[in-house]
Amino acid sequence: MRFRNAVSITADNFASVFKLLLYRVVTGLLFFSLIYVILKLSLGVVTNSAELQAVKDLVGDFFRSIATGDSERLHAFREDFQLAAKDLVALLSKHIDSIAGAIVGVCLIYLLSRFANGLAVFAVGTTVNDRMSVFARTSFSSAYFRNVGRASLYQVVYVPLSFVYDALSVLACWFLFFYAPSFLPGRGVLSVFIALSLTLTAIVCLEALKMAVISAWMPAMIADKLSVGAAMKSSFRNRKDFAGRFAAFLVSIYLLIVVNLVCATFTFGSALLITIPLSFVFFLCLQFVNYYKTAERKYFLSADKIEGGTPTV
Numbered sequence: 001m002r003f004r005n006a007v008s009i010t011a012d013n014f015a016s017v018f019k020l021l022l023y024r025v026v027t028g029l030l031f032f033s034l035i036y037v038i039l040k041l042s043l044g045v046v047t048n049s050a051e052l053q054a055v056k057d058l059v060g061d062f063f064r065s066i067a068t069g070d071s072e073r074l075h076a077f078r079e080d081f082q083l084a085a086k087d088l089v090a091l092l093s094k095h096i097d098s099i100a101g102a103i104v105g106v107c108l109i110y111l112l113s114r115f116a117n118g119l120a121v122f123a124v125g126t127t128v129n130d131r132m133s134v135f136a137r138t139s140f141s142s143a144y145f146r147n148v149g150r151a152s153l154y155q156v157v158y159v160p161l162s163f164v165y166d167a168l169s170v171l172a173c174w175f176l177f178f179y180a181p182s183f184l185p186g187r188g189v190l191s192v193f194i195a196l197s198l199t200l201t202a203i204v205c206l207e208a209l210k211m212a213v214i215s216a217w218m219p220a221m222i223a224d225k226l227s228v229g230a231a232m233k234s235s236f237r238n239r240k241d242f243a244g245r246f247a248a249f250l251v252s253i254y255l256l257i258v259v260n261l262v263c264a265t266f267t268f269g270s271a272l273l274i275t276i277p278l279s280f281v282f283f284l285c286l287q288f289v290n291y292y293k294t295a296e297r298k299y300f301l302s303a304d305k306i307e308g309g310t311p312t313v
Contacts, residue, residue: 002248002293006286007230008301013131013281016124020277023120031113033211042102043097049160058084066196087227115155119144122151122218125284129222132219132288132299153220153228162210169206173199198234204257209248211283212229215245219291245290250287 039047047050058081065077092099123144131136177199216238220231256279263271292299292307299307 002244002286002289003252005301005307006252006282006289009128009132009289010278010282010283013124013128014278015280016127016140017274020120020124020280021273023050024117024277025218027113027116027120031109031116032078034109037199038102038105038109039122042097042098042105046099049088049091051084051091055083055088062181075116086255096285099248111159114159114163115152118155118159119151121149121280121284122147122222124152124281125218125222125288128218128281128285128288132292133223136302147222150221154231155226157232158214160216165210169203172206173202175184176202203254206248208246211249211287212242212246215249216291216294219288223288223297237289239285241290241294244292248286248290251281256282 009024009115025152058077062077123140126147127138127140130136130143178194214232214235216235217231219232222224222229224231226234256275260275260279263275289299291297301307
């Protein structure tokens with residue numbers, strides 16, 4: 001039910017997909033240009049080195065081996081990669097000052113880009129909530145500038161927490177992929193396939209867990225005008241229907257992975273311009289559907305269809 005309702009609300013707010021796309025293209029070009037300048041000035045010696053090229057070749061060889069099922073090459077990959085990484089680390093140690101400055105600069109710009117994109121997501125969330133609560137059509141620009149202060153406070157707290165969680169998740173999945181085969185019987189293609197499957201499963205489950213835990217954070221700020229701290233506490237403490245929220249996000253992530261992969265394959269990647277921002281809008285709508293359902297509040301699905309009784313004004 002909640003998945004179907006989220007799809008219906010996403011379709012009703014489909015124009016937000018193009019607004020979010022345009023916003024992210026503009027901000028993406030800006031932040032990418034800044035990162036390029038930083039890396040070009042600080043890491044020119046490293047980026048043009050033979051040591052880095054060797055690591056790049058090994059990474060490409062790694063994915064080719066997975067695609068072809070070359071188990072012997074995959075088992076030898078760790079040793080080859082360690083040798084190449086050792087040479088690269090020796091080069092990096094000679095330019096540690098420039099590298100440290102570049103890393104700090106890139107991390108700051110990355111966090112700033114997530115902050116800027118989060119402002120747009122908050123604005124889209126406002127338009128979704130207005131549509132669900134009173135069936136009003138709020139413009140993106142109006143929602144953006146009207147809520148830029150509260151959205152900024154939300155992003156200042158959310159972005160660092162999300163960054164740390166994502167970094168720890170990637171680290172855990174990295175160890176799972178490279179060390180899980182040692183606990184599995186045999187050393188053939190099957191063990192590599194199982195390790196890859198377990199790693200992807202862990203990534204999806206960890207992302208679904210994060211979404212389930214914070215799903216009420218932004219909706220509480222927008223729908224109930226709670227402060228960023230009060231909304232965060234209510235979201236983290238909300239155990240009601242947690243299993244249902246987790247299952248909805250888990251299934252949605254798998255379905256959208258399939259949709260994005262299929263669209264990318266049959267359109268040579270061009271459809272990702274639509275399907276990726278559409279995925280963000282869908283997850284946002286699913287957050288609000290979960291929030292309204294957990295709070296037992298009523299909302300519009302269309303002009304003549306209300307989920308439950310009288311909508312909340």
